[in-house]
Amino acid sequence: MSDCIFCKIINKEIPSQTVYENEQIIVIKDIQPAAPVHLLVIPKRHIDNICDSKLFEAGTGISEAIIKGIQEVTQKLGLRENGFRVIVNYGKDAGEAVPHLHWHIVAGRQFGWPPG
Ligand code: 5GP
Ligand code: ZN
Secondary structure (H helix, E strand, O other): OOOOHHHHHHOOOOOOOEEEEOOOEEEEEOOOOOOOEEEEEEEOOOOOOOOOHHHHOOOOOHHHHHHHHHHHHHHHOOOOOOOEEEEOOOHHHHOOOOOOOOEEEEEOOOOOOOOO
């Protein structure tokens, strides 16, 4: 989508700090980190959000690619020893700000539960 900030990052029209990339996903550092490690796992295909039916269209395998990306990155960056949290925000109560599906990975400090 031409006016989507994450599509622009994927197309390298705006810069980002990329930590991992393959055919289906990109993993970048969040510009406003909420933890010492704060990454965004973003499918390269524009999908509005986790409730978008395009996520499960036959043959795309995007959800699997996202989970695989989380496995790769948490291993590569050594996040498994102390732990990490994965978050997807949807809608106004969760404070979703960017309407292109993305999964947050946060790590590097203790997180409270339930979340604030
Ligand atoms: P949401 O609230 O939609 O789940 O999260 C959007 C996230 O995207 C926020 O944590 C915000 O800091 C991050 N973000 C917004 N614009 C940019 C950008 O241009 N570059 C990067 N790296 N992160 C961004
Ligand atoms: Zn997009």
